Amino acid sequence: MNTFLLAALPLALLACSGNAPAEEVAAQASPAAPAGAKPFAETVVADFDSPWAMTFLPDGRMLVTEKQGTMLLVSKDGRQRRTVATIPVDAAGQGGLMDVVLAPDFATSKRVYFSYSASGQGGKGVILSRGLLDLAPGGERLREIEEIYRATPFVEGNGHYSGRIAFSPDGRYLFFTNGERQKFTPAQAKDQSLGKVLRLTPDGKPAAGNPLVARGFRPEVWSYGHRNLLGIAFDAQGNLWEQEMGPKGGDEVNLILPGRNYGWPNASNGSHYDGRDIPDHQRGDGYEAPKVSWNPVISPGGLMIYQGALFPQWKGDAFIGGLSSKALIRVDLNGTTATKGDQWGMGARIREVEQGPDGAIYVLEDGGESQGRLIRLSPRGGTAS
Structure with a gap:
């Protein structure tokens, strides 16, 4: 170079x-994730300070x-x-x-x-x-x-x-x-x-x-x-x-x-x-x-590879929190190869993604301009308990 x-x-x-x-602020000019129906329901579990x-x-x-x-x-x-x-x-x-x-x-x-x-x-x-x-x-x-x-x-x-x-x-x-x-x-x-x-x-x-x-x-x-x-x-x-x-x-x-x-x-x-x-x-x-x-x-935040049963169609895929994109991003993993999957707009900077013991996906908002909430994602039409 x-x-x-x-x-x-x-x-x-x-x-x-x-x-x-x-x-990350500079990246705010990039297009936000497209709006539309998400294949999961969102339940706010708690709110934190950044x-x-x-x-x-x-x-x-x-x-x-x-x-x-x-x-x-x-x-x-x-x-x-x-x-x-x-x-x-x-x-x-x-x-x-x-x-x-x-x-x-x-x-x-x-x-x-x-x-x-x-x-x-x-x-x-x-x-x-x-x-x-x-x-x-x-x-x-x-x-x-x-x-x-x-x-x-x-x-x-x-x-x-x-x-x-x-x-x-x-x-x-x-x-x-x-x-x-x-x-x-x-x-x-x-x-x-x-x-x-x-x-x-x-x-x-x-x-x-x-x-x-x-x-x-x-x-x-x-x-x-x-x-x-x-x-x-x-x-x-x-x-x-x-x-x-x-x-x-x-x-x-x-x-x-x-x-x-x-x-x-x-x-x-x-x-x-x-x-x-x-x-x-x-x-x-x-x-x-x-x-x-x-x-x-x-602007990727946390990384999680899903291994649960609640979303069987996504087993083995990677999930990434999007900061400036204010999104949850899914990447298809197949052995040692990867391809882009879904990108869902979440309306807030997502810092962390984790899988819960119940197989649900949990995301943490970043705080600051968002509320710093912990949100549980469960299959749409399923239980949100």
Whole structure:
């Protein structure tokens, strides 16, 4: 890529506006998802203050994170909530309390993993921590909180933290996304975790056998050349899927393979915000191309791969929250291939998508201009209980 393409970001990209970073605000001009009948009924379960992520406990209760640092334990019907942790986060711009995921052995260990942005030496970065969830009635609390990994290096700025978490199907490995912090070149740098998918042990250490150590990369790196990785999930066949926010155009769904380079900032199906071109992905360019990309953008939020019985026609498909597109997006997954499916207008920025124990699909609005609601999606004509 020519040197001038790696010039400093335009001010419009560096600026952030509350919970809607400038790149997402710029994307508001893209066409909204078409209106029309949706194949699901919507039931509002609860309302939160700028929620970011959620996960279900085995008994149907939920953990919900809010941008300003509050982690809530919420009843199945959404009517009761208790603060189980207050995390000291740096919530400027795209920062805040981010993902939350149960350990694979949660039923016995009670361990919860979560990510957040913080200030430290050199600037700001994303941190991976864990704690033990005490569920004693009346005393529910996340205890013994410990930091187990932090992005390297911390840098100035308030964007592209990423911070999504996924455990491998066998429970042996933890995959953690580190965004390139709107700095471009870290995505290709061997000595940094930024712009990478990482494979760690459950204790936050680099997993043995990671594929890029012999090439001089940090030992935790699994794949590189990423921008802002806001969703990561395994399908039933063990394939690892990731979605990331592109620049002006070029939002992506990727099949994550060990050791591969996904191109950023040298290749993208989008352009810079000031109109400068970025070479598109092309066969033979040495970069792993996305399986699906969008231009105009959807501004993807959370990623979920549906495995329930309530919507059998969608089993195995990926669901993505749309921020600037204010939509819920479905992607058809077939083995290691993917194609665009449906895009339903939701009337609000969708930050998170999860499958409930009942097989329903749950979406979290982003807050800010929307209400931050948790909405249950069930088959139209079926029960909304």
